[in-house]
Amino acid sequence: MVYFTRDLSPEGLQKIYKRVSGNIKGKVGIKLHTGEKNGPNIIPREWVKHLVQEELPDVSIIETNTYYEGDRYTTEAHRETLKVNGWTFCPVDIMDEEGTAMLPVKDGKWFTEMSVGNHMLNYDSMVTLTHFKGHTMGGFGGSNKNIGIGCADGRIGKAMIHTAEGSDNMWSIAEEELMERIAESTKATIDFFGKQVTYVNVLRNMSVSCDCEGCAAAPVVTPNIGIVASVDILAADQASVDLVYALKEEDHKDLVERMETRHGLRQLSYMKELQMGNDRYILIDIDNDDTRICPKEAVKDVKPFEG
Template sequence: MVKQDVTILNKIIYKYARITNPEDNQPEQIKKIFPDISPVKKGDIVAIKIHPGEYGNTTHIRPVIVRTVVDMVIKEGGIPFVTDTTTLYKGMKLNAAELIQGAAMNGFTHASTNAPFIVADGLRGGDGREIKINGDVLDSITVASGIAEADSMIIISHGKGHPASGFGGAVKHLGMGCLDRAGKIKVHEVGKPSIDPEKCIQCGDCVEVCPWGAIYPPRIDHSKCCGELSCADACKNEAIIPPANASFKMQKRLGEAALGPIKALKGRIGYINWVYDLTPGCDCFNFSGERFVEDIGILAGTDPVAIDAATIDLINERMKINGKSMYHLWGVDPSIHLEAAEKIGCGSRKYSFGNL
């Protein structure tokens, strides 16, 4: 287990979204923040982990933010590469070729970011390194090799809602986005659903979205199923039924899996949460929903649990005006994966705000 000095790691830098002068724009904020969170040493190969968004999504993090971080890494003597991993669902991230193409279509190219875009888990998501984590539910997890073999990393997360975890931020990036395909399956396998034959009309929508050939309505072959549940989202008749407590079990695994990348990089990770364009859905959606709350700003730190806790608190503070919280977006409590991450040693939900 990675031991962390809470007195150092729990200072969260927060810059409110409101800008009062041109010198206070987002790139300048990143430049001011970076020295306080940077793990970069001269000569490091540095992973800049992002989610470039599915094609059609327009609220993902902006390339100019990534470019600013890349330039700061270069200034400190690091060798940066921008990276992401393949997915379990159909879209332009199912394999490396389409992921690179989709990222370019959303503006993430060498020309725009000043660094190569590398898919960390290989052509089909099978390139990973097993890391022992000794959790309550996960003994080990497989981290994408391009991340596990880096010297240090900066994770830039778009803070937003998420249908499976309630919130998507730094911990979600660690416990899902930094894993290879086998690792993602390990987190999702508790979600393998069944089909209610009385509701199923055998329309084939679920078959269309499943990339694994696991669905034969009204039956699902669990030996092929990954438990990712895009099939349930596609079913208009709600005939696909996830297991009881699937969300809770998945979040527990997500939180524990977050320790894998932290151990692989010996804790040498800095975190930036870009909390603008807050939509209920994640950047994996190929569209962008309406914002559910006004822009929050930029948070940064070296503790992933603390930065997400601070981000969620700030969002909930805005939402409580209408008597709501992030739980009400999807009926999912995001504190579950933060608690699991905290328990296994990824960080602490206690934090204090520092000055920019």
């Protein structure tokens, strides 16, 4: 099951989260991309604040430092960026602040284990709250990218994903191999949490650029669609991609080109090969009495982006 709402608001986010929150218990972390300083496209802080206050009062936002030098490269700089971007209404745990831990990667092609921020081991459940958008290297950033890159620690795990051993080029892994490495990293994390992890993708302000590009992100030209949620990571990302493809060609051409030229769809097929979820799903429209719909029905009234 994948739930869908067109209600892009704090209330819409809360409503759809409640559909997929049944296994979330104990100490909970929200895995969120908090963005570079003043990033224009991240999930609005007031939406997340509302969700925290209404549904997850004891939660922490969980993040890791970046592999590239920038506003979130060190813990000190990262904490300053969090303040600038307004992530001050609940604790933020930079999971690799005090070190790393290795999690096993079952049936991986590239890894037998993945390095993550060691604070992850303190959590019982994870809510994966993702701004779905394009990505310079990954084609698109959904739940898989949010976890696979975002939970790997900034020095070891992210290097394992991005850099060929012995290479002087930190971005030497590209295209389909990169998608596979991201998915294997994700698998390490979701296997750790088992059933106590859930996935919410917000399809809004979808630049072809990731939020890691901050104010330098390419202008948004793709229409806003809505929010999807599932307890199945592959179904959530597959539905998000399908909803983008279901838009009119003139509305989705830039984002689709970004996905395809970076071999981003390999994320989906490799997650299926790793048995991380299902690419066949039922889309449930929670705005209309839980009607079963197809992606084209979901986006039939979407208006072109007017930036």
